[in-house]
Amino acid sequence: MPDALETVYGTNPNDPDTDKDGCLDGREVGPSEMLGGRRNPLNFWDFYDTPDAANVRDKVVNIQDILRVARRFSANDAGGTAPINRLSDPFSAPPPEPAYHPAFDRFDPPPAAVEPDPTKREVWDLQAADGFITVVQDIRLVAAQFGHSCL
Numbered sequence: 001m002p003d004a005l006e007t008v009y010g011t012n013p014n015d016p017d018t019d020k021d022g023c024l025d026g027r028e029v030g031p032s033e034m035l036g037g038r039r040n041p042l043n044f045w046d047f048y049d050t051p052d053a054a055n056v057r058d059k060v061v062n063i064q065d066i067l068r069v070a071r072r073f074s075a076n077d078a079g080g081t082a083p084i085n086r087l088s089d090p091f092s093a094p095p096p097e098p099a100y101h102p103a104f105d106r107f108d109p110p111p112a113a114v115e116p117d118p119t120k121r122e123v124w125d126l127q128a129a130d131g132f133i134t135v136v137q138d139i140r141l142v143a144a145q146f147g148h149s150c151l
Contacts (some may be wrong), residue, residue, distance in 0.1 A: 001026035011041045018093070021047045022059045023150035036150040044090065045126040047150060048142040051103055055093040062143040068097070069106060069133065069142045075100035077131040086129040105129035108137045 001024075006013040011025045020026050021044045023036040028046075030037030039046040049057045050068045058064075077085035077100050084095060086102050094101040107127035126141065133139075 001029065005029070009041055018042060019126040022044075022049050022057050023047050029149050034148055036148065043126075045106060045128050047148070048106065048126070048145045049150070050142070051094055053094070053096075055091075059150045060143065061148045063146070066139065066142050066146065069138050071097040072100065072104045072133045073098070073135065073139065075104075075133045077102075077129075080131060090129070100131075100133065102129035104137055104138065105131065105133055106141055108141075130131045 001009075001011070001016075003013045004140075006025070009029060010024065011018040016024050016026075019028075019040075019042050023039060023041075027036035028039040028041040033039075037048070048061050048065060049059055050065045051057050052064070052068070075098050076082075079120065080086055082100060084092070084099070084101055087104040088102050090101075090103040092101075094103055107130040131135065
């Protein structure tokens with residue numbers, strides 16, 4: 001992304017991925033959500049690419065990401081008191097499944113600001129982890145981003 005646009009978006013011209021979510025800033029402000037666009041280059045939580053057991057992310061939301069989240073279904077952080085909880089570093093190595101880890105957790109996104117149907121959600125504008133891996137807030141959201149890529 002040109003430095004002039006970095007100032008407009010508030011991103012770091014010295015860091016190609018300001019929010020460290022795996023999508024380059026220029027991709028996140030692009031028009032195609034399938035190619036990483038329509039995201040917030042300052043929000044780590046808007047791209048649901050999960051780490052594998054070796055803590056590697058492949059920059060594509062695929063069936064593996066959906067399965068990784070699904071295998072942690074019902075995991076929680078004991079109200080924020082677990083050693084690994086919603087405030088833990090989402091880049092830290094995840095514990096073995098089915099244990100809780102914030103990289104597999106999101107909070108339900110707000111209704112779309114410009115969407116006439118308030119029941120629809122902006123799946124690429126996600127809030128931070130809420131401490132629970134659920135069907136509605138996690139498995140559904142990672143599945144909604146299936147095929148999204150930041151390669």
